[in-house]
Amino acid sequence: MNKKVIVLGGDGFCGWPTSLHLSNLGHEVIIIDNLSRRDIDNELEAESLTPIQPLGTRLNTWEEISKKKIGFYNMNIASEYDQLLKVLQEEEPDVIVHFAEQRAAPYSMKSPKNKRYTVNNNINASHNVLCAIVESGLDVHLVHLGTMGVYGYGTAGMKIPEGYLDVEVETEEGEKVSQKILYPTNPGSVYHMTKSLDQLLFQYYNKNDNLRITDLHQGIVWGTNTRETNLDERLINRFDYDGDYGTVLNRFLMQAAVGYPITVHGTGGQTRAFIHIQDTVRCIQLAIENPPADDEKVMIFNQMTETHRVNDLAKLVSEITGGEIAYVSNPRKEAAENELHVKNDLFLSKGLEPITLSEGLLREVTEVARKYADRADHSKIPATSTWTRDQKPGIPEKEEENLMN
Numbered sequence: 001m002n003k004k005v006i007v008l009g010g011d012g013f014c015g016w017p018t019s020l021h022l023s024n025l026g027h028e029v030i031i032i033d034n035l036s037r038r039d040i041d042n043e044l045e046a047e048s049l050t051p052i053q054p055l056g057t058r059l060n061t062w063e064e065i066s067k068k069k070i071g072f073y074n075m076n077i078a079s080e081y082d083q084l085l086k087v088l089q090e091e092e093p094d095v096i097v098h099f100a101e102q103r104a105a106p107y108s109m110k111s112p113k114n115k116r117y118t119v120n121n122n123i124n125a126s127h128n129v130l131c132a133i134v135e136s137g138l139d140v141h142l143v144h145l146g147t148m149g150v151y152g153y154g155t156a157g158m159k160i161p162e163g164y165l166d167v168e169v170e171t172e173e174g175e176k177v178s179q180k181i182l183y184p185t186n187p188g189s190v191y192h193m194t195k196s197l198d199q200l201l202f203q204y205y206n207k208n209d210n211l212r213i214t215d216l217h218q219g220i221v222w223g224t225n226t227r228e229t230n231l232d233e234r235l236i237n238r239f240d241y242d243g244d245y246g247t248v249l250n251r252f253l254m255q256a257a258v259g260y261p262i263t264v265h266g267t268g269g270q271t272r273a274f275i276h277i278q279d280t281v282r283c284i285q286l287a288i289e290n291p292p293a294d295d296e297k298v299m300i301f302n303q304m305t306e307t308h309r310v311n312d313l314a315k316l317v318s319e320i321t322g323g324e325i326a327y328v329s330n331p332r333k334e335a336a337e338n339e340l341h342v343k344n345d346l347f348l349s350k351g352l353e354p355i356t357l358s359e360g361l362l363r364e365v366t367e368v369a370r371k372y373a374d375r376a377d378h379s380k381i382p383a384t385s386t387w388t389r390d391q392k393p394g395i396p397e398k399e400e401e402n403l404m405n
Contacts, residue, residue: 003288004028004091008077008129009099010070011055012037013238014145014221014280018097020228020235021281022288023068030071030091031055032084033100036121037238040107046242046380049254049372050224053234061234078124081132088136095288096133098144100125101194105149106331106385107244108191115190122194123201130205141212141291142202143284148219148273148304148342150196152186153334159341163215163300188334189387202298210294214287218280219273219304219342222249223361224368226278237277239368241376243383243394249274249313251381253362256323257369258376261396265383266330268311269337273304276355286350302344305354320362326396333387 002025010019010031023029035055041047053061055072063069071091077084077100101122102108108118126144133140151160165183168176182203185196198215205211229237240246241254252262275283283303292299314325330336348354355361382395 002026002028003094004030005095005097005288006030006032006087006091006093007097007099008032008125009037009101010072011035011058012099012103013240014277015097015099016058017226017229017237017277018099018281018284019070020062021226021285022097023062023070024066024228025285027288030073030093031059032073032075032077032087034074034076036076036102040245044242044244044380046244046377047375049239049241049369049375050236051372051375052236052238057234061232065231065235077128078121081128084128085132085135088132088138088140092138093140095141095143096129097284097288098126098129098142101145102191104245105189105191106383108194109189109387110244110385118190119194122191123197126198126201130201130211133211134205134209139212141214141288143214143287144198144202144216145284146195146198146215146217147192148217148302149189149192150185150187150199150217151183152188153270153272153338153340159343160302161343162302162346163217163298188332199298206298212292212294212296214292214299214301216283216287216301216303218283219275219307220247220249221275221277221280222247222365223277224250224365226281239372241369242380244385246381248272248310249317250365252314252317252323253321253365254369254376255381256317256321257366258373258378259323260378260381261326262314262317262323263382263394263396264311264314264325264327265332265394266327267336268309268314268327270310270334271307271338271340272310273302273307273340273342274357275304276361279305279352279355282352283347286347286352290350301346302342303347304342304344305352306356307340307342308357316357317362320359321366328394328396329392331383331386331391331394333391
């Protein structure tokens with residue numbers, strides 16, 4: 001059944017292809033976005049490698065191609081609560097998909113200003129949405145894009161469950177009591193901390209106001225385009241390559257494509273969860289099609305399809321592209337190596353057929369990077385945001401010399 005869906009942050013890396021995908025399926029889609037990600041491009045002086053059209057051009061192109069219209073409100077939901085509430089009351093959406101949070105861990109650790117911005121934006125955005133749903137009186141299913149990073153990257157010898165952990169506690173009288181609790185969080189950045197706090201907000205509003213909420217703990221997204229964004233170059237998705245917003249596998253592929261060293265932080269022993277952008281939009285679709293019941297707890301999915309060690313990915317990209325690997329200091333405060341075992345049974349049970357890492361898809365992303373290589377600013381590639389003051393930025397020795405000269 002087609003629904004009216006509001007996509008918060010629908011101009012972003014995940015939000016834009018999701019908006020097109022849902023519209024293509026026949027849902028009535030409305031984007032709410034204050035275009036802050038474009039403002040951050042200006043702030044960092046680091047544009048997407050792919051040329052992103054103004055949102056108006058994007059929306060007109062989609063209507064021209066698909067004959068389907070996507071609505072748009074330019075609004076900051078973190079600070080403009082009354083406007084948000086008014087839109088909900090007027091539009092009466094069935095579903096809200098929430099991407100409207102600052103999404104980069106390095107950016108959140110860049111300075112005290114960035115830390116405060118990330119907390120103020122992310123937490124206020126989430127809480128305003130929850131408050132507005134309650135005040136509107138509407139029966140809205142909220143689908144939120146969270147992150148696997150709320151768990152940290154250690155697995156305590158077990159697979160990370162989908163949100164909840166069955167525990168048994170013993171009372172003072174010696175009676176054993178079974179409980180289901182949120183799996184403990186262990187955020188590794190201010191950004192990840194905000195997603196951990198989101199979880200508590202969702203639990204409260206689910207318990208107190210019976211809101212129907214699905215929280216998607218997503219892995220690192222790789223790839224650039226989806227079926228819809230490939231229809232016209234004016235619909236092309238973002239390709240972030242800079243040290244703050246570029247995700248690790250996309251960065252490796254881009255670095256190799258432009259002849260920059262493939263920069264591995266530390267030993268490369270970190271294990272991470274990954275998902276292709278096409279699976280991201282498919283998972284949002286499945287979450288919308290399978291809402292929690294009215295009396296059900298917050299539904300939590302682990303939105304990932306596979307795990308890989310960073311060093312193995314670097315070697316794979318090097319083999320495919322001939323790129324040189326450079327091991328640089330790790331700007332993050334984290335263990336040099338970790339294991340990561342994750343359950344993702346819920347999405348598989350709903351019909352997800354995962355897109356896994358393949359040489360063909362890696363070459364496809366590399367071709368996109370090569371096509372737009374002339375847009376790359378090599379000075380923006382190194383990761384310069386550090387977690388603590390005594391850490392050094394992750395810059396290859398040759399590039400560090402160039403920056404100093």
